[in-house]
Amino acid sequence: SADAAPSAPSADRKNLGQVERSFQDLDMHKEVFALIRHALEKGSVSTSDREKIMNLWRDVLMGFWGMPFFWLFDHSVAAEAPGISPPRATPVPLGAEQSVVGRRVLTASGFGECLSYRASDATYEVKLSFGTSFVAATGVQLAPAAPDKPPAPATEEKEDGRKSPMPGASTTADASSYPEPDEAGEALPETTQMLFGTQTLYVFLRLHEMLYQRLCQAKELSEAGRGPGAIEEHPVKALVKEDRVDEEKMTQAGEDEGTSSDSLEEEDVKPHLKNGYKGFRWLLYAMLSGDLELQAYEDYCRQMIGSDSYRLCTMDKLIGSVVKTLQQLVHDKSFTKLAALYQWERSQPTGLCPARYLCHTKHLLKRSPTELFRVQYTRGETTADLTLEFLGTEGVAPPKGPKAMAAAAAAAA
Numbered sequence: 001s002a003d004a005a006p007s008a009p010s011a012d013r014k015n016l017g018q019v020e021r022s023f024q025d026l027d028m029h030k031e032v033f034a035l036i037r038h039a040l041e042k043g044s045v046s047t048s049d050r051e052k053i054m055n056l057w058r059d060v061l062m063g064f065w066g067m068p069f070f071w072l073f074d075h076s077v078a079a080e081a082p083g084i085s086p087p088r089a090t091p092v093p094l095g096a097e098q099s100v101v102g103r104r105v106l107t108a109s110g111f112g113e114c115l116s117y118r119a120s121d122a123t124y125e126v127k128l129s130f131g132t133s134f135v136a137a138t139g140v141q142l143a144p145a146a147p148d149k150p151p152a153p154a155t156e157e158k159e160d161g162r163k164s165p166m167p168g169a170s171t172t173a174d175a176s177s178y179p180e181p182d183e184a185g186e187a188l189p190e191t192t193q194m195l196f197g198t199q200t201l202y203v204f205l206r207l208h209e210m211l212y213q214r215l216c217q218a219k220e221l222s223e224a225g226r227g228p229g230a231i232e233e234h235p236v237k238a239l240v241k242e243d244r245v246d247e248e249k250m251t252q253a254g255e256d257e258g259t260s261s262d263s264l265e266e267e268d269v270k271p272h273l274k275n276g277y278k279g280f281r282w283l284l285y286a287m288l289s290g291d292l293e294l295q296a297y298e299d300y301c302r303q304m305i306g307s308d309s310y311r312l313c314t315m316d317k318l319i320g321s322v323v324k325t326l327q328q329l330v331h332d333k334s335f336t337k338l339a340a341l342y343q344w345e346r347s348q349p350t351g352l353c354p355a356r357y358l359c360h361t362k363h364l365l366k367r368s369p370t371e372l373f374r375v376q377y378t379r380g381e382t383t384a385d386l387t388l389e390f391l392g393t394e395g396v397a398p399p400k401g402p403k404a405m406a407a408a409a410a411a412a413a
Contacts, residue, residue, distance in 0.1 A: 200329045205375060223277050
């Protein structure tokens with residue numbers, strides 16, 4: 001189906017080439033993020049995985065897409081869904097503003113160091129990579145300590161055959177151990193971001209783009225109102241249906257006495273069907289929260305949009321695939337190290353230099369066979385372009401066992 005996760009690239013990698021996508025509505029990134037966050041909160045994802053995914057958004061994905069970090073605290077979209085009371089999260093606890101001075105923080109312009117706090121207008125003085133800026137207290141979030149070294153590459157097996165532990169994101173190596181390219185080249189402009197990742201990242205970005213396009217379609221269809229293809233209900237049919245519902249309620253009154261249901265009633269849903277995209281979003285969040293049955297969600301979409309609503313009837317499967325891929329991504333050891341390297345490269349005074357970044361990436365994966373993808377995102381004033389390219393398989397698996405290691409050493413000699 002159209003909502004199935006993109007299949008893995010075929011065995012003929014040479015023909016994979018590049019995949020290019022464009023984004024015409026940059027504000028829709030906020031809708032996608034809010035929807036994924038809602039699915040994480042209402043789904044069966046463990047607390048540990050949910051925290052890892054949100055940390056991934058905070059430290060890597062939001063900066064990559066150029067999304068303002070305060071979207072992490074903006075629950076205005078989800079708050080419109082039934083039965084949701086968004087937490088009043090603040091970047092820094094009230095009354096603890098002075099404790100942020102001297103610590104690493106995250107702002108809409110990137111990571112920096114908090115130099116001072118001015119209580120008269122609740123403003124922080126933050127040292128950023130390009131200079132000093134004054135940021136409102138609501139625009140500052142405490143950030144984890146910056147890695148002063150890149151992540152260490154995978155190590156070989158020990159002589160006795162025992163495997164050395166796979167270094168995680170927190171494991172660092174001396175930067176001098178990393179090779180440098182012949183020509184470092186120029187850093188990328190602020191409007192362009194580049195990220196090297198694994199096949200799991202590639203699949204997630206394809207699914208993310210599918211969800212983005214599906215929401216754009218939903219916005220276009222729902223804002224157009226009930227077009228010629230919409231299903232019109234005869235007034236007499238509505239009266240007959242109402243009488244039938246009343247009879248069923250009277251018949252089941254005794255059986256249902258003492259029980260309660262959290263399902264939404266039709267009279268609660270009907271007013272939202274004429275609210276365009278805002279009404280569709282309300283239906284979608286209600287379905288993901290379990291307050292609305294899937295069949296009822298499809299029926300209401302048909303009433304709102306008409307025959308074109310079939311495009312929106314499998315949103316639950318698509319969102320489920322996105323969440324599942326995110327879980328796989330945060331448990332992908334190779335990508336975890338690549339994400340740490342991405343943060344380190346961005347924190348360098350010279351900025352992110354593609355040649356140096358690629359050289360370091362290959363060094364990081366030299367003993368971890370990984371299918372490597374290059375992802376580049378370029379933002380304009382109102383649109384953006386995404387390019388995904390398969391670069392090949394990097395790294396060679398280390399020999400297993402003392403005999404294999406001895407044979408490899410003899411061959412190298």
